[in-house]
Amino acid sequence: MSEHHHKETFVTKYIFSQDHKMISKQFLVTGIFMGIIGVFMSMLFRLQIAWPEKSFTIIEAFLGPHQSDGIMNPDMYLALVTIHGTIMVFFVLTAGLSGTFSNLLIPLQIGARDMASGFLNMISYWLFFLSSIVMVISLFVEAGPASAGWTIYPPLSALPQAIPGSGLGMTLWLVSMAIFIASSLIGSLNYIVTVLNLRTKGMKMTRMPLTIWAFLITAIIGVVSFPVLLSAALLLIFDRSFGTSFYLSDIFIQGEVLHYQGGSPVLFEHLFWFLGHPEVYIVILPAMGLVSEIMATNSRKPIFGYRAMIGSIMAIAFLSTIVWGHHMFISGMNPFLGSVFTFTTLLIAIPSAVKAFNWITTLWKGNLQMNPAMLFSIGFVSTFVTGGLTGLVLGDSALDINVHDTYFVVAHFHLVMGVSAIFGMFAGVYHWFPKMYGKMMNKTLGYWHFWITMIAAYGVFFPMHFIGLAGLPRRYYTNTNFPMFDDVADVNVVITLFAILGGLAQLFFLANFFISIYRGKKATQNPWNATTLEWTTPVEHIHGNWPGQIPEVHRWAYDYSKVDENGDYVHGADFVLQTTPLLEGEEDPS
């Protein structure tokens, strides 16, 4: 492939590129732009929560007809939380995270010239781009964007009479998501085929870095669950536009009885969460993979319990498809189902605990190199543990009754899958930036970025658990109607201040990222002294990744600090590339 260099135009190189490295960068930059929108929205509604009666110029400037005198309307508040959730979960943490790193790392780390189908890969990105455009357009619809919550439960999402955002705004949301799902499925199938078929000579499954394992399993659960969301969305489109009654029944609204008979919103909830729950693992597993890899490299130690890590990824993935009901304990479904889902849900704590302890043991007696990627990886483990532990409260049906849909839930999932996954993504960007752009990012800015983000993350989400335990429901435009919540008002102010701090800290990242692309120090071939194959490719990107032959793999990905009986490094350095042949008598764990 690399032999015949066909001439590339600007369009084939930068826009309709079929090169996985370019597509990866396209996913990343689009994800960053969507992330800016999503985070900015959270700043706006945090202002509203903290100071519900105060007028803000920034709200007046950005929300136009959806505000009066610098105070946003209740409908717009709901629209902002809805679109914030949608953008962050799907556009940033699914496409932006998995799309970027699966594309970049799968071919490079398994020793392939490119994805199995470069064309489908290009289609996958452009569908994602299209769905992003549709989602952004929906923000400018006159009646406002979708506002029924990111979970779009009908009947609220089905009836424009119930909330204005359920008109054209919701239609565009559904169109955008349908395109997004197509993009995700095409991408996932490509990842699976590539990992299974295009591994280089010697790259046994048990020699693959954990990143590749995480991407593979993520793609599999994506393929299993995303089509279910597509069908849920299609049925909702039918109910909205063609008069069917899949989800609707016995509705009286604005003085008239609607014709819908026999449907049930609970059906939608089942279909939605059959994707919705695996979705949080689609978000977190790639981050876990990236963190495992970065921790091993920067600890100069093999990842502890490589096989247990693979086993726990598989266990989490399997369990993730049979726990969706824990979002529905009080939906009116049969309480017996609640018991079953409690049992399966709490089982997930076991593989999660194994992973957390294995990461910590990886640090133990290491020689930790505190690069920004490493800091974010340590931050990832910290927030994952803090957020994950409260899952024991929420997953227990009896306890869920009283904290369901309160800020306790908001705090829990933001820490365990929001902040953690974003940390994993940042770690990945800092670590693989040299591979993407051939330049290095600045570490001082990286340190500032990490510490302020870390402080802000805990400042926002730790106290939030307690206002949830005060019984405060989420998605309230203001709490001033309830004197019993007056004492949480100052906590909300503190949370908002930390949220703004956290938002501003991302400017360090943006500046570092975009300036480094142009002005960053030129990267060396293997700046972190890592063992995996991507660091054997030239710094300058070429089609087909390796000049000449694809390298052959002789060992697993974690030969860091391997010593002989005398305590000397076996190959003269504290890392051994996967391409280095085994010495006589040298053992390989794979």
Added chain:
Amino acid sequence: MLALFYIFIAVAIAVSVWQITRILNFRTVTATDKDNETQGKNFMIFMAAMYAMMIYCLIFMNVIMLPESASVEGEHDDNLFNITFILIGIVQFIVQFLLFYFSYKYRGKKENKALFFADSHKLELIWTLTPAVVLVLLIGYGLWQWNNVMDLSDAEDPIIIEVYSKQFQWEARYAGADNTLGRGNVNFIKGINTMGVDMSDKNAADDKKVTELHLPKGRKVIFKFRSQDVLHSAYMPHFRAQMNCVPGMVTEFGFTPKYTTEEMRQQSEVMAKTEKINKIRKAKGEEPYVFDYILLCNKICGASHYGMQMKIIVEEEAEFKKWIAEQPTLAEVIK
């Protein structure tokens, strides 16, 4: 003046961008031993700050949390919650300590060598089995309590109340002398019959429609929830009670009130919370707050979701009987 301010901001941004680009060219880009030293120490400082915050929240935010359960069934919820919370608190303290302490202790130095330690089945077995055993206990207690709360089949002489939700209001209907609710459907909504009760059903005539919930202390109440338009969720936090109201179906939940509203107002946690709230309200020049049980909507249901509420009053059986006798029956109201 404002223009000057904007110019100042623009200059400041320009200078910092210029400075940043300078930094980018000169610094070493991978961590040195000095960085490892600084960042390792930072993790220890962060850990201390985080522990301080956790302890502060646990102590000083206790007062804003809900008081003890006001329903008999909720007692076990509180127990289970306390056990779970203590457990996760201990794990949180230990795990975060190990993570941050190792980050500090094993910070990289040129002369150091990491230990090649790839696997230990014994260790992995320990941290698979320990959570498994603990979880079995939690799941066991949790499932027992779930069953205890959700199984309403053995309730003796319960009061049946229908809670009816619509954008953006709650209504309620007592089952009356026969303790059986008359059928309801949106097709019957007309004029004063706002809950759509089928008046041809013989059970409907003695039903009583109210806008405020009164519950007798010590007697099991079974709620039947209906919704007229979209999903709502009937959340009664003080009773540890919540159930979605789903258009097209009837859902149910039950509990036994343990303290009357008056008794609850004298409860120490409630008094502390009320005092705190009233200090805030006084500063803002608002009416003082008096504790009341409340039913609020906890499922996003539209623009005024944030205002949907109904007062709940728990009283002694005798007072309750007097109150319910005063309420007119549907047959009297809907002629």
